[in-house]
Amino acid sequence: MTMKLLIVDDSMVIRNRIARLCQDMRLPNLEIVGLAGDGQQAVALAEQFRPDLVTMDLTMPKMDGDECISRLATRLPETRILVVSALSDKTTALKAIKKGAQGFLHKPFSDDELVEALLELMR
Amino acid sequence: MNPQPHTWLGKYRELLAAIALFLVLDLGVLIFNTYTSHLIERDTAHINTAGELRVYSQQLTKALLTLRMEMQSGDSYQTSQAQLSESYSAFSTALQHLQGLTLGSSGPGASMDPQSRELLDQLVETWEPINTGVLPVLNAATPSAWDVDDAVNRAVTRNVRLMQLADDLTRHLEAQAVSRAASLRYIQLGAIFLASLNFFFIVFKFIRRLLESDRQIEAARQETREILDTVREGLFLLDRDGHLGIQQSRSLPELFGRPVAPGLKFDELIAQLLEPEQQEAARDYIDLLFNRKVKPALLEELNPLREVTLAAGQDGRRKGPTHLSFEFTQVLEQGEVRALLVTVFDISRQMQLARDLAGAEARASSEVESLLAVLDQDPAQVRDFLKSGEDRLGMVNQALQDVQPEARAYAELINFAFRAIHSIKGEAGALGLLEVSRQAHQFEDLLTPLRRRQDLTGDDLIPIAFQVGELRQKLAQIGEVLAKVRRYQEAPVSQHPFVELKKQIEHLALKVAEDLNKKVRVEVNFPQQAPNLDERLLRHLHEMLPQLVRNAVAHGIESEAERLQAGKLPEGTVRVEFATTTEGSLSVSVRDDGRGISCARIRARLLELGHPHELVESMSERELIATLFTPGFSLQEEANEHAGRGVGLDLIRDMASRAGARIRLSTLPNAYTQFTLQFQPAS
Structure with a gap:
């Protein structure tokens, strides 16, 4: 079954990197349904496409990842969220997991780490 | 040590068995007691009856004798006749009772032991003639004198024997009752003994089990304590x-x-x-x-x-x-x-080590920076410094070897070394070689206290030799860096960057074609006069061209069979063309002679993906083509390594906007697809 992925990050470089990595042969059942640069855009896209997975940055303009996770957890409880954030954000990450995210990936991350984290979430 | 549910019963099995045994034993004794008491009760009744036989026999004989006497004297004899009838009836009833005649086969006679039975048989045998003699007397209203005489004779001759037998029977039955009572006692004693044994067994087992489990708990507690203490x-x-x-x-x-x-x-x-x-x-x-x-x-x-x-x-x-x-x-x-x-x-120690390591790494990187700083200096000056520094250190080294073993010579040597090192420090500082000047400073710190001392020995010179070596090594490192830089500068310049790019594109196209089982020819054409590409532009090309070429082979070029069917050559062509405008801006096009992009197909795919029918139908060709550049859209249903994830064109659009380039797409179904990247002129 193909799973729909929404990529949320305010950095275009990170967004594109994640998108490119999703072409990895190890992730055959992943289809990218959208790329969002801030929390508001992310919530809008998520409501439109109802993704199965979301990669979520925490520090973003307009609406931060924390708030975005809260909203997604309420409106789309089936959606699984992978927090992709900097190492120093451990406290924030803990809060994000408490709010309903299911995974956490430190920035900077390697290709293998991202693929592993997504596979883990797809299980 | 953990109590497991299925062995829980096992632990108490013996105890439960002992209790069950105790109950069974009690029940057995109770049944036996009841039964034996019943027998004793019956025996008592028999003893009484047997005793009565003796009395009734005596009364009968006496009544007969009285009757005869009254008849002979002509007196009224109704009273004695009634007494006779009464004693006869009592005797018969008692005898019948003993024989069990009135109670059938389950009466006392049936359950009597052989000896009692035999005594009873003799009693009946002795009674029978008396019975025969008395019956005519009892049955006649006025008995004849002869009948009475006959009855008296029968009774008198047998009465003693009858009483004797009744006594024997009584004694025998008494003896039997005594023996039953005794066995009842023994059984009760035995049962009490067994019950006591059982009780002691239970108590012993229970206490032992308690002690054992206490011991185990204590051992476990002890182990835990030892672990936690250690x-x-x-x-x-x-x-x-x-x-x-x-x-x-x-x-x-x-x-x-x-x-x-x-x-x-x-x-x-x-x-x-x-x-x-x-x-x-x-x-x-x-x-x-x-x-x-x-x-x-x-x-x-x-x-x-x-x-x-x-x-x-x-x-x-x-x-x-x-x-x-x-x-x-x-x-x-x-x-x-x-x-x-x-x-x-x-983890205090580990953290300290980590800090030390980080410090060492920081120093190492500062050393590298220091080595690179040399490149900012005038080469001739640096060369002179290295040469003079090496000469000075060489002289110090020589002096260390030649020094006379006396305090004055040592002092002179130290002064000489100090001047040499001080000069090196000054020159290194002027040239910005901070690492060398730091090392020289450290050397000075070693020499300063020695200069003041009068009592120098040979041992004081050992650290100096070590420091000379360290400083020489620093200078040698700088020399090495300079030599490497020289070699690097003198190395022949590699081929034009386009050549690398061309190779990369060709390699990729053939690889993708091979993976997808297609036949492809790649042509890469550069303009006659290669444009002057800056590094940034070149990096963008390296990012975008492979994506476009991959798309061309994966999406554009058809399979061999499809091509033949469409009347094309089996081998597809992907052409990459570079061109420069008069303003100096660069345009690059990637064109394949494949199936082209069909708007009908885009429409169909959009409907397949669940977009509203009216919306899709109302879209212009331009809008349809534009959807190809939206994230996540792909015409291909099945994704493979090279296509179908709907990411490629979206990425290219992003990359192009970063590179400040415009993308143009022209296509003709069943003929070609061409992407053109138009870069802005270099400022």
């Missing part, structure tokens, strides 16, 4: 309410630098050790640990207490460790997290 790590259990457990390792107070009472709140414990922000993170984390839904691997990664720098005490210092690491393990019971096993490690 481990260097802090160990304790944390319950759902955040209280510390009773069992703790002995090292715990040492690690925390404070007494840790059982039942203490974890919050209170960390309140004195951690900064407020860390405390909050710790609380959040512990909440998550009690949540079974969060995956263990993620929990491990999120642990905010893996490396904890302890807050300093009130006096700014604290005893014991400076850094702790906490590890949390879930204690599960029936799938629920019942408690957390907390392990606390003292």
Whole structure:
């Protein structure tokens, strides 16, 4: 079954990197349904496409990842969220997991780490 | 040691068996008692009846004799006749009772022992003639004298014998009753003995089991105590309410630098050790640990207490460790997290080592910077400095070898060395070679106290020789860097960057074609005059061209069979064309002679993906083509390594906008697709 992925990050470089990595042969059942640069855009896209997975940055303009996770957890409880954030954000990450995210990936991350984290979430 | 449900009964099996035995024994004795009492009761009745026989026999004989006497004297004899009838009837009834005639086969006669039976038979045999003689007397209203005489004779001759037999029977029955009573006593005694044995067995077993389990519990407690006393790590259990457990390792107070009472709140414990922000993170984390839904691997990664720098005490210092690491393990019971096993490690030493290592790395990198700083200097000056420095150090070294073993010569040598090193330090500082001047400064620090001393010995020179070596090494390193730079500069310039790019494109196209089982020819054409590409532009080309070429081969070029069917050559062509405009801007096009892009197909795909029918139908060709550039859209249903994820064109659009380039797409179904990247002229 193909799973729909929404990529949320305010950095275009990170967004594109994640998108490119999703072409990895190890992730055959992943289809990218959208790329969002801030929390508001992310919530809008998520409501439109109802993704199965979301990669979520925490520090973003307009609406931060924390708030975005809260909203997604309420409106789309089936959606699984992978927090992709900097190492120093451990406290924030803990809060994000408490709010309903299911995974956490430190920035900077390697290709293998991202693929592993997504596979883990797809299980 | 753990009690397991299925062996629980086993542990008490013997005890239960003993109790069951006790009950069975009691029941047996009760039944036997009842039965024997019943027999004794019956025997007593028999004894009475047998005794009565004797009395009735006597009464009968006496009544007969009285009757004869009254008849002879002509007196009224109704009274004696009535007495006769009464005693006869009593005797007969008693005898019948003993014989069991009135009670059938289950009467006493049937259950009598052989000897009693025999005595009873004799009694009946002796009675029978009397019975025959008495009956005519009893039956006649006025008995004849002859009948009475005959009856008297029969009774008198047999009465003694009859009484004797009744006595014998009585005695025998008495003896039998006594023997039954005795056996009843023995059985009761035996039963009491067995019950006592059983009781003692139960008590013994039970006490032994209690002692055994006490011993095991004590041994387990002892082991736990020894483990907890010995481990260097802090160990304790944390319950759902955040209280510390009773069992703790002995090292715990040492690690925390404070007494840790059982039942203490974890919050209170960390309140004195951690900064407020860390405390909050710790609380959040512990909440998550009690949540079974969060995956263990993620929990491990999120642990905010893996490396904890302890807050300093009130006096700014604290005893014991400076850094702790906490590890949390879930204690599960029936799938629920019942408690957390907390392990606390003292990682002060590791942290110190890590800091030292980081310091060393920082120094190493500053050394590299120092070596690179030399490149900013005038080469001739640097060369002169290295040469003179090497000469000076060589002279010091020579002096160290030639020095006379006397204090004055040592002092002169040290002064000589000091001047040489001081010069090196000055020159190195002027050239910005900070690492050399630092090393020279360190050398001076060694020499300064020696210059003041009068009592120098040969041993004082050993560190000098070492320092000379160190400084020489620093100079040699700089020399090496310069030599490498020279070699690098003199190396022949590699081929034009376009050649690399061309190779890369060709290689990629053939690889993708091979993977997808297609035939492809690649043509890469550069303009006659290669444009002057800056590094940034070249990087963009390296990013975008492979994507476009991959798309061309994967999406554009058809399979061999499809091509033949469409009347094309089996081999597809992908052409990459570079062109420069008169303004100096660069345009690059990637064109394939494949199936082209059909708007009908885009429409169909959009409908397939669930977009509203009216919307799709109302879209212009331009809008349809534009959807190809939206994230996640792909015409291909099945994704493979090279296509179908709907990411390629979207990425190219992003890259192009970053590179400040415009994308043009022209296509003709069944003929070609061409992407053109138009770069802005270089400023």
